[in-house]
Amino acid sequence: MWEYSDKVKEHFFNPRNAGAVEAANATGEVGSISCGDALRLTLKVDPQTDTILDAGFQTFGCGSAIASSSALTEMVKGMTLEQALTISNQDIADYLDGLPAEKMHCSVMGREALAAAIADYRGEEWHDDHEEGALICKCFGIDAAMIEQTVRANDLRSIEEVTNYTKAGGGCATCHEGIEKVLAGIWGNEPAPGPVLAEVVPCGGLTNLQRIRRIEQVLESLRPTLQRDHGDVELVDVDGNVIYVNLVGACTGCMMAGATLGGIQQQLIEALGEFVRVVPASEMKRVATGGR
Amino acid sequence: MADIYLDNNATTRVDDAVVQAMLPFFTEQYGNPSSMHGFGDKVGRAMKQARSQVQALLGAAHDSEIVFTSCGTESNSTAILSALKAHPERREIITTTVEHPAVLTLCQHLEQDECYTVHYLKVDRQGRLDLDQYRALLSPRVAVVSVMWANNETGTLFPVREMAELAHSAGVLFHTDAVQAAGKIPLDLKSTAIDMLSLSGHKLHAPKGVGVLYLRRGVRYRPLLRGGHQERGRRAGTENAAGIVGLGVAAELALHYMEQENTVVRRLRDKLEQGIIAQVPNCFVTGDPANRLPNTANIAFEYIEGEAILLLLNKAGIAASSGSACTSGSLEPSHVMRAMDIPYTAAHGTVRFSFSRYNTAEEVTRVIAAVPPIVAQLRKLSPYWDGKSNGPVRDPQQAFAPSYA
Numbered sequence: 001m002w003e004y005s006d007k008v009k010e011h012f013f014n015p016r017n018a019g020a021v022e023a024a025n026a027t028g029e030v031g032s033i034s035c036g037d038a039l040r041l042t043l044k045v046d047p048q049t050d051t052i053l054d055a056g057f058q059t060f061g062c063g064s065a066i067a068s069s070s071a072l073t074e075m076v077k078g079m080t081l082e083q084a085l086t087i088s089n090q091d092i093a094d095y096l097d098g099l100p101a102e103k104m105h106c107s108v109m110g111r112e113a114l115a116a117a118i119a120d121y122r123g124e125e126w127h128d129d130h131e132e133g134a135l136i137c138k139c140f141g142i143d144a145a146m147i148e149q150t151v152r153a154n155d156l157r158s159i160e161e162v163t164n165y166t167k168a169g170g171g172c173a174t175c176h177e178g179i180e181k182v183l184a185g186i187w188g189n190e191p192a193p194g195p196v197l198a199e200v201v202p203c204g205g206l207t208n209l210q211r212i213r214r215i216e217q218v219l220e221s222l223r224p225t226l227q228r229d230h231g232d233v234e235l236v237d238v239d240g241n242v243i244y245v246n247l248v249g250a251c252t253g254c255m256m257a258g259a260t261l262g263g264i265q266q267q268l269i270e271a272l273g274e275f276v277r278v279v280p281a282s283e284m285k286r287v288a289t290g291g292r
Numbered sequence: 293m294a295d296i297y298l299d300n301n302a303t304t305r306v307d308d309a310v311v312q313a314m315l316p317f318f319t320e321q322y323g324n325p326s327s328m329h330g331f332g333d334k335v336g337r338a339m340k341q342a343r344s345q346v347q348a349l350l351g352a353a354h355d356s357e358i359v360f361t362s363c364g365t366e367s368n369s370t371a372i373l374s375a376l377k378a379h380p381e382r383r384e385i386i387t388t389t390v391e392h393p394a395v396l397t398l399c400q401h402l403e404q405d406e407c408y409t410v411h412y413l414k415v416d417r418q419g420r421l422d423l424d425q426y427r428a429l430l431s432p433r434v435a436v437v438s439v440m441w442a443n444n445e446t447g448t449l450f451p452v453r454e455m456a457e458l459a460h461s462a463g464v465l466f467h468t469d470a471v472q473a474a475g476k477i478p479l480d481l482k483s484t485a486i487d488m489l490s491l492s493g494h495k496l497h498a499p500k501g502v503g504v505l506y507l508r509r510g511v512r513y514r515p516l517l518r519g520g521h522q523e524r525g526r527r528a529g530t531e532n533a534a535g536i537v538g539l540g541v542a543a544e545l546a547l548h549y550m551e552q553e554n555t556v557v558r559r560l561r562d563k564l565e566q567g568i569i570a571q572v573p574n575c576f577v578t579g580d581p582a583n584r585l586p587n588t589a590n591i592a593f594e595y596i597e598g599e600a601i602l603l604l605l606n607k608a609g610i611a612a613s614s615g616s617a618c619t620s621g622s623l624e625p626s627h628v629m630r631a632m633d634i635p636y637t638a639a640h641g642t643v644r645f646s647f648s649r650y651n652t653a654e655e656v657t658r659v660i661a662a663v664p665p666i667v668a669q670l671r672k673l674s675p676y677w678d679g680k681s682n683g684p685v686r687d688p689q690q691a692f693a694p695s696y697a
Contacts, residue, residue: 012600018672019679029694029695030695031694033637033694034625036625038675038692038694039694040694058674059673060595060640060676062597062616065597066600066673116695
């Protein structure tokens with residue numbers, strides 16, 4: 001069950017300004033019957049002062065849609081049209097002491113009905129800014145087209161980034177799979193930019209030769225970093241999951257040698273997709289004879 | 293006045309006798325049934341009894357055909373995925389458009405991510421299947437048919453016995469999600485060709501967290517959970533012993549009350565339905581009234597929205613559920629209503645009243661009195677309703693056509 005504030009409940013159980021206003025001169029009809037929420041807002045505007053004298057609503061929708069409609073009519077009465085247009089959907093939600101994240105679209109509908117009614121009064125045509133496309137994030141009413149556009153424009157690669165830019169995925173999180181699909185549709189299986197070592201290890205594992213080649217690839221990619229510090233690394237042997245290397249040059253006797261080996265080991269584990277131990281070649285005999 | 297619970301297709305109250313039977317298995321009989329000592333042995337015996345109680349409810353030929361799981365959803369997933377793994381060369385699935393999400397979402401996932409071809413059988417306006425369409429789809433390419441016994445929203449029954457026979461003749465495995473049917477109508481599986489069946493404890497007055505997969509002897513099977521010998525290696529994981537014992541007692545009680553469910557409870561349901569239809573204009577029963585569960589009534593109230601109805605019912609102390617978008621947190625009304633081609637203005641206003649043996653005639657009278665004013669109150673707010681004539685506005689779709697509809 002939704003957690004509605006007392007104020008939402010109050011406005012739902014005792015809605016204000018229900019029904020159409022008599023002699024209304026502004027009407028806004030927005031919403032979507034397929035989605036189960038639609039609102040007709042009628043206003044009586046004083047043509048001399050552009051002040052809203054009366055407001056009424058007719059809503060097909062859930063508790064929070066009815067409460068948002070009721071709140072909106074209370075808020076706009078007595079305002080000039082210019083003042084009314086500054087009301088945001090957040091203002092409507094705030095007026096009701098908040099709405100559940102999944103129900104924020106009800107307040108958006110109120111804001112849109114207001115804009116549509118004012119446009120109607122002024123003889124303008126009102127266009128909703130809903131893009132065509134499948135709805136992805138139902139909490140915030142964000143569709144695929146909107147996400148795609150934002151992802152391309154800002155080079156977004158992760159769900160977190162998409163949420164930060166569009167709000168999509170910031171509510172109940174059930175659409176995260178859908179957002180991933182949009183991302184995959186745009187970027188394909190292209191990996192996110194950044195340090196990526198090798199392609200994913202195929203099922204069934206690597207042959208010995210492939211394995212050693214991959215180990216060499218990883219070491220090769222690390223050598224420039226070590227060489228900058230006048231050190232170097234070379235592969236000595238591979239025995240099961242133990243990989244023997246020689247740290248040479250400035251690395252010999254360096255206090256950081258242990259950490260360096262640890263770093264190399266981590267990179268190798270990721271590249272091979274299995275656990276391996278990186279051991280200095282000097283340890284070879286001791287490991288081989290089991291002496292410790 | 294006590295609140296009235298008419299949402300028994302969502303979940304049920306645990307029977308007092310079930311609770312009593314379960315209690316010792318928390319504090320006294322807490323052994324692991326796999327253990328080689330008296331603590332475990334007693335639990336093992338109690339589970340054996342529960343297995344035969346469930347066997348009796350299902351009318352299964354052998355108690356070894358009963359596999360205890362954690363819920364109906366697990367049973368559904370296990371059955372379908374097992375059929376696919378056991379027949380890797382078969383790449384098609386047959387199901388219906390009105391299945392519970394436990395089956396539907398899994399099938400959609402298999403379609404999108406595992407490249408299976410899924411055939412979704414359509415239903416007509418009463419929620420009935422076209423068996424000719426079904427016959428035409430059966431082929432050696434199909435790994436499994438999964439069709440619910442009774443629909444959770446409308447209670448409409450599918451002819452699963454006949455469909456299982458047809459699948460059997462075509463050499464195709466047949467699974468049925470009987471989560472809503474079990475305990476409400478007689479099943480007698482041994483006289484059917486059904487290979488697998490799912491049951492959920494909490495729909496028949498057992499606790500949440502226990503379910504059953506019926507697995508006909510000889511059906512090829514691959515477990516979903518591996519790692520232990522429990523349930524003969526068919527479902528690894530330490531058994532929910534207390535839950536299983538509770539389910540056993542609940543199954544025995546369900547069998548005991550089966551006739552009452554189909555006489556007394558059915559009459560209560562019919563009385564409520566007729567009472568509401570007689571007093572509320574512009575409402576109708578969805579599904580197939582001639583062929584449905586005895587406990588379920590689903591009524592569409594046109595031109596108003598279900599969540600709003602539920603909130604007002606709740607205020608009046610009445611618990612029901614709705615197929616509207618808002619109650620589920622999605623933006624589409626129930627896929628079951630859409631599959632039956634119920635118009636949006638009615639689909640969003642569907643309310644399901646589902647009974648159990650605990651409901652009374654006095655409660656029905658109270659609900660019949662409470663519903664008409666609630667509907668009238670919401671229609672007063674509806675852009676589709678004309679207060680003066682107390683009827684829908686003329687040509688509703690034309691009279692109110694919001695943008696981005």
